[in-house]
Amino acid sequence: MIAAAAGLVPALVFLLLYVLCRRHDRRMLRNGVFLTAAVLFGAAAVVSILTAVVPGFGIVVGLVVLLVPLAVVALGVALIVNGVQMLRREGRSLGNLLSLVAGVLVFVLPTVAVVVFAIATDGEQDVPDTLAVSAVVLLVFLCVYVALAFVAFAVYSVVYGRMRFREAPDAIVVLGSGLVRGEVPPLLRSRLDRALALYRSEVAAGRRPVLVPSGGQGADEPRAEGTAMAEYLLANGAEAADVLPETASRSTRENLRFSRAVQTEAGRDGHVVVVTNNYHVLRAAVLARQLDLPAQVIGSPTAPYYVPSAFLREFIAVIVEHRWLNLVAFLPFVAFTGFLLWESFQQR
Known part of the structure; x- marks a missing residue:
């Protein structure tokens, strides 16, 4: 119980960072990162506490986890449908293809990762197989990083858009x-x-x-x-x-x-x-x-049908504009994958 409650500490730290940075300037992207981290850590801590004190709550959590793949499939289908709708209403362009491409990637990337991992781990591993598994691990890290970054961007876009400003405009x-x-x-x-x-x-x-x-x-x-x-x-x-x-x-x-x-x-x-x-x-x-x-x-x-593609376009623009910052932020994942690869070679 104490260990579960201790999980609230990082949530409170990120919440404090969010409040301080928002007071300093509402227009910073890091506000969304801190807010999203506070929500995720807070939710994880609450789930841990409820699992520890409420009998049977762990079963509920397990059922929710089992529903995650269905949610991913639903997301992919929704993005593809929206992509087709965008092409019909707005015409063919790179920007209008974004939700369709994202929906296809929702299905393609996990499939590629599973197939490569299955082939690489089937039987005795050699150097090419080890490299393939490392590439899959890095791909998973990249997908998780991009997904979390997008959630932070989308969440704070909504939060910022609902703020009210007292200053009379000139x-x-x-x-x-x-x-x-x-x-x-x-x-x-x-x-x-x-x-x-x-x-x-x-x-x-x-x-x-x-x-x-x-x-x-x-x-x-x-x-x-x-x-x-x-x-x-x-x-x-x-x-x-x-x-x-x-x-x-x-x-x-x-x-x-x-x-x-x-x-x-x-x-x-x-x-x-x-x-x-x-x-x-x-x-x-x-x-x-x-x-x-x-x-x-x-x-x-x-218009609701326009929003998914538009948000994706804005997110990509932000990633490109802050490409060096994102590269530095992703380097620990690259380093960790490299460490796993080095450990694998050391054990041969």
Whole structure:
């Protein structure tokens, strides 16, 4: 019982780290890591305590563990179905393929690992078999690492997106996304409507923040996103003097940086609220922090079918942007696999 209760210690440590780091800056990715670690360690400790004090609870835990493979299968099927839906509704592109590819990998990777492990351990092992088993072990570590990182990212994206900010904005920046035949599509309209709702509430409170619709012209667009967004804002009640479009940016980082220049030129260099879709809030907030902007990010609703693929795209972008940090974090797993391989050779 004492040993089970001691498992709460790491959960409390990670919870304390989460609270301190969140108070320091809500926009840090490590907040999600600490929060997820606190929840996982806390859940493990609670299960251990209940198993020790509640008769028969261990059987319940065992049944839940047996259901894990079914949950993985259900996840894979759901991702594949969502991937097909994305291709039908949004067209063929690399970004729209992500949920389909992820669903296929849910089935392929465990199958490959089991087959390679079975072949490599069938009979007397030689050097190639030992290397194959080590590769399987490293693949398992990689999958677990990526899965936990994604859970941390997704959990904190939801948590951050539900936070409320008290600072009155001097400017409201709306991040652009692709136009459809030069017009604002539903995804982008959702961002603009969220920005308009905030703008109207600020005007009702006696304040006049500027609206900065931000987005340049893509290769497949007849005009700049910022121009089309400004037209929408004006057509839906925003004052012309309060709408300052930014039409040169080509990425989220440029959206934020170029919009800041527009605000500064207009004499509005106070607090900023950035509006994007809910799946994009955390990455946009991280970029705002990297640019040292006094900005927080709020999200607008997204069609449910679009969310899985969008979250995967955002997660991959974050992994790529922090590739060296992730490489360093994964090195202990590589070292451990190398140690197992070395031990295997030593025993020959």
